[in-house]
Amino acid sequence: MISKSITKKDHAEKMSGMAKYLADYRYKDMLHAKIVRSQKAHARILNIELPVMKEGYGIVDAFDVPINKIKVIKAEQPVFAEGEVKFIGEAILMIVGPDKELVEQYAADVTITYEELPAVLKLEDSVISCVRYEFEHGAVKELFDKAYRIREEIFTTGYQEQAYIEPQGAIGLYENEKITMIGSLQCPYYVKSAIEYAMEEAPDKVQVIQSTTGGAFGGKEDYPSLLGCFVAAAAKKFKKPVRLLYDRREDMAVTTKRHPARFVYRTALDENNEILAMDIDARLDGGAYEGLSSVVLQRCLLALTGVYKIPAIHVIGQVMETNTVPNGAFRGFGAPQSFFAIEMLMTHLAKEAGVLVLDYKKKYMVKQGDDTLTKGNFRYPVILPEMIAEAEKLSHYSEKAAQYQHQQGRYKKGIGMSVFLHGCGFTGSAEKDHIKSVLKLVKYEDDTVEILASNTDMGQGLKTTFAKIAAQVLSIPVENIRIANPDTDRVPNSGPTVASRSIMVVGKLIERAAEKLRDNYKKGEYQEIIEHYVHSEMIPWDISTFSGDAYPTYSWGVNVVETEVDTLLGQAKLLGVWGIFDVGTAIDETIMKGQMEGGMLQGLGYGSCEKMENAGGAIKQASMTDYIIPTAKDTIPFVTKMMENPYEGGPFGAKGAGELTIIGAAPAYAAAVECAIGKEVTAIPVTQEKILSLL
Amino acid sequence: MEFILNNKKVRYDGDPSRRLLDVLRDDFDMTEQKEGCREGECGACAVLLNKKSINSCITAIGSLEGQEVMTLEGYRETKQYKVLEEAFAKAGAVQCGFCIPGMIMAAESLLSENPNPSEADIREGIAGNLCRCTGYNMIIEGIQMAAKEGKGLW
Ligand code: FES
Ligand code: FES
Numbered sequence: 001m002i003s004k005s006i007t008k009k010d011h012a013e014k015m016s017g018m019a020k021y022l023a024d025y026r027y028k029d030m031l032h033a034k035i036v037r038s039q040k041a042h043a044r045i046l047n048i049e050l051p052v053m054k055e056g057y058g059i060v061d062a063f064d065v066p067i068n069k070i071k072v073i074k075a076e077q078p079v080f081a082e083g084e085v086k087f088i089g090e091a092i093l094m095i096v097g098p099d100k101e102l103v104e105q106y107a108a109d110v111t112i113t114y115e116e117l118p119a120v121l122k123l124e125d126s127v128i129s130c131v132r133y134e135f136e137h138g139a140v141k142e143l144f145d146k147a148y149r150i151r152e153e154i155f156t157t158g159y160q161e162q163a164y165i166e167p168q169g170a171i172g173l174y175e176n177e178k179i180t181m182i183g184s185l186q187c188p189y190y191v192k193s194a195i196e197y198a199m200e201e202a203p204d205k206v207q208v209i210q211s212t213t214g215g216a217f218g219g220k221e222d223y224p225s226l227l228g229c230f231v232a233a234a235a236k237k238f239k240k241p242v243r244l245l246y247d248r249r250e251d252m253a254v255t256t257k258r259h260p261a262r263f264v265y266r267t268a269l270d271e272n273n274e275i276l277a278m279d280i281d282a283r284l285d286g287g288a289y290e291g292l293s294s295v296v297l298q299r300c301l302l303a304l305t306g307v308y309k310i311p312a313i314h315v316i317g318q319v320m321e322t323n324t325v326p327n328g329a330f331r332g333f334g335a336p337q338s339f340f341a342i343e344m345l346m347t348h349l350a351k352e353a354g355v356l357v358l359d360y361k362k363k364y365m366v367k368q369g370d371d372t373l374t375k376g377n378f379r380y381p382v383i384l385p386e387m388i389a390e391a392e393k394l395s396h397y398s399e400k401a402a403q404y405q406h407q408q409g410r411y412k413k414g415i416g417m418s419v420f421l422h423g424c425g426f427t428g429s430a431e432k433d434h435i436k437s438v439l440k441l442v443k444y445e446d447d448t449v450e451i452l453a454s455n456t457d458m459g460q461g462l463k464t465t466f467a468k469i470a471a472q473v474l475s476i477p478v479e480n481i482r483i484a485n486p487d488t489d490r491v492p493n494s495g496p497t498v499a500s501r502s503i504m505v506v507g508k509l510i511e512r513a514a515e516k517l518r519d520n521y522k523k524g525e526y527q528e529i530i531e532h533y534v535h536s537e538m539i540p541w542d543i544s545t546f547s548g549d550a551y552p553t554y555s556w557g558v559n560v561v562e563t564e565v566d567t568l569l570g571q572a573k574l575l576g577v578w579g580i581f582d583v584g585t586a587i588d589e590t591i592m593k594g595q596m597e598g599g600m601l602q603g604l605g606y607g608s609c610e611k612m613e614n615a616g617g618a619i620k621q622a623s624m625t626d627y628i629i630p631t632a633k634d635t636i637p638f639v640t641k642m643m644e645n646p647y648e649g650g651p652f653g654a655k656g657a658g659e660l661t662i663i664g665a666a667p668a669y670a671a672a673v674e675c676a677i678g679k680e681v682t683a684i685p686v687t688q689e690k691i692l693s694l695l
Numbered sequence: 696m697e698f699i700l701n702n703k704k705v706r707y708d709g710d711p712s713r714r715l716l717d718v719l720r721d722d723f724d725m726t727e728q729k730e731g732c733r734e735g736e737c738g739a740c741a742v743l744l745n746k747k748s749i750n751s752c753i754t755a756i757g758s759l760e761g762q763e764v765m766t767l768e769g770y771r772e773t774k775q776y777k778v779l780e781e782a783f784a785k786a787g788a789v790q791c792g793f794c795i796p797g798m799i800m801a802a803e804s805l806l807s808e809n810p811n812p813s814e815a816d817i818r819e820g821i822a823g824n825l826c827r828c829t830g831y832n833m834i835i836e837g838i839q840m841a842a843k844e845g846k847g848l849w
Binding site for chain 1: 799822
């Protein structure tokens with residue numbers, strides 16, 4: 001019964017405009033900040049000339065940051081560039097002062113002289129990788145040697161901008177020798193640890209508070225650590241509140257995006273078109289600094305064979321360095337790129353074999369008990385056959401696919417289906433080795449219960465789902481559960497809000513803590529429960545060989561997209577969108593519906609209209625005018641459905657849900673366009689121009 | 696200059712070329728309307744000007760002499776707002792909430808002109824308001840529900 005929807009905890013405050021987002025915070029004597037950035041893709045800084053500034057104005061730069069590095073996985077990217085810049089938009093210094101317009105004026109008046117250095121601007125041109133993994137499972141070489149034929153195909157995917165409607169920003173405070181950062185962010189403890197590191201502060205001297213966050217989608221996972229260092233250094237230097245707000249263009253030009261990717265799939269086939277082995281070269285464009293790219297690449301590689309059992313694989317995966325804006329986390333985290341590639345590849349292999357696409361896919365589809373591509377195990381029920389049957393029933397996919405084979409005339413219809421999974425939680429052993437989540441539950445004398453966790457609600461409904469889990473276990477009304485935006489002075493580190501882990505991992509801790517409280521409930525008394533992450537052992541993950549269980553369990557999805565292409569203009573119109581998902585149990589049906597609807601439209605945008613390019617090292621579509629995300633008029637009603645498949649490791653059977661929903665729409669859309677026009681699609685986004693060029 | 700803000704006459708004596716959004720947020724401390732782009736592309740800053748939704752980020756305050764401006768701070772006191780609030784809750788129309796103040800303005804603007812909008816009318820009515828979280832359909836349902844529940848109010 002937990003799935004039955006309730007009004008979201010934060011509905012009233014968000015609806016009425018009372019919720020405080022970062023730009024709504026006001027402080028007395030607050031200073032404004034503006035960053036001066038590199039205009040060169042790769043250069044030595046020869047000279048910096050500052051304008052004459054009024055009293056009360058000044059700069060913050062590398063000299064104000066004791067250890068001038070942002071701690072992400074490694075500490076590699078400087079907070080402020082020193083001597084050399086590696087991408088257009090890299091921060092060099094920051095102007096700070098009381099009047100926003102004057103600050104902006106001074107920032108524009110800074111003159112920097114550079115000596116340009118050779119720059120690599122495209123993924124294809126980069127020969128240096130900062131991350132490289134290679135692994136092999138099965139006798140790949142032998143199988144290639146005895147193959148009847150080998151098919152090579154290249155797939156590419158473009159940038160995707162998170163385009164949260166609230167731009168990024170941060171406020172720094174400095175009081176009693178303590179730094180407080182308030183920000184629109186996903187991971188308060190990431191930011192806290194980055195500030196401690198760069199500013200050489202003790203843990204009790206740094207506090208991070210999340211402001212109500214206007215969308216994030218991964219974009220506010222790693223980037224706020226940098227913002228945190230900027231405002232921490234400024235607040236400490238000026239001893240006043242300092243506010244740094246990005247405007248939309250700045251945000252789109254310099255913050256992290258989804259990695260562009262390029263895949264070369266070599267498939268060894270026998271004379272019956274059976275797949276013997278695959279040899280895959282996968283490359284992500286990391287941009288100028290590594291950041292989270294290694295973990296993004298891991299998830300990308302783990303998705304290379306999709307939901308299919310391929311007898312043998314050899315993989316080389318690399319993050320390539322370019323002198324462009326660093327890429328980072330975005331919902332799906334490397335998997336949407338791979339799923340586009342593998343789904344299109346399977347479609348093309350089926351066509352060559354003269355077999356129906358779905359039949360070909362079904363032949364290789366994994367079942368419960370099968371190995372994963374890394375010799376881990378799909379140990380829980382895989383209900384893909386039922387999900388596909390449901391998708392067929394709702395969309396009439398196969399019937400339409402047959403019908404659309406031979407069409408005449410200007411308007412041609414097409415339909416495509418994608419089948420996909422998402423590994424729930426962190427890749428590998430990170431939960432056990434690094435995150436080690438701690439959760440606190442407090443019952444006050446008035447018998448209200450507060451959940452103290454560092455996970456953030458960025459719109460995905462976490463306050464509501466967390467509260468429902470506790471309320472259900474305790475059999476008390478949800479109104480009696482309190483949950484606030486996390487403040488690191490109050491909440492323990494239950495880990496970051498990423499990897500579709502919050503409900504499954506932290507929600508489980510809430511469930512267990514609530515059970516303990518329930519079993520030892522003392523009315524009218526203050527009680528505190530602390531709960532720690534417990535790892536259930538599987539096949540141990542070994543990153544050096546890419547073997548073992550990369551994830552405790554998987555969520556699954558089937559998407560169908562139907563379209564009509566105007567072959568004269570190249571326009572593709574949506575006719576139908578269906579999404580069937582297995583996320584275990586939904587903690588709240590309406591919230592889950594919101595994830596399905598929103599995730600699928602983001603995926604459709606990724607596959608169709610969201611084109612972003614790098615021209616000469618600068619993002620060409622750095623505004624809402626130039627970067628097209630879908631509007632209400634570009635979409636249609638979706639048919640969504642959840643299929644129950646409870647997972648014993650999650651609270652009330654819940655698995656990860658947030659990222660899964662973005663993965664399948666782009667390949668289903670691309671397959672639909674391909675079906676309509678009869679030309680192979682190997683790159684996304686499939687824009688109108690792209691369709692015209694294919695025709 | 697004078698204009699009507701949330702049914703009250705107010706004075707503004709500053710630079711007439713400033714954006715209405717900045718004046719509302721900074722001078723009147725009404726932070727309900729959000730800034731998403733400052734270029735008239737996202738609708739997060741929408742307010743009602745003479746009952747029609749406009750983007751306050753591209754509206755110069757100087758052009759508003761004697762005009763009627765309504766922000767969410769004023770609008771949330773109305774019966775119509777209550778109906779929208781409930782409908783949006785039921786439909787699950789609100790995720791991060793950043794687009795919502797603008798969406799409410801767009802919805803009111805639409806419903807006041809067309810109390811029985813079709814789905815296509817609603818899509819048209821909120822086409823200038825970007826939402827990155829919801830995929831729009833649940834917002835559209837919310838507006839449909841409000842139109843039904845609030846029969847006679849608009
Ligand atoms: S802020 Fe006004 S339209 Fe975006
Ligand atoms: S709810 Fe987040 S942008 Fe609309």
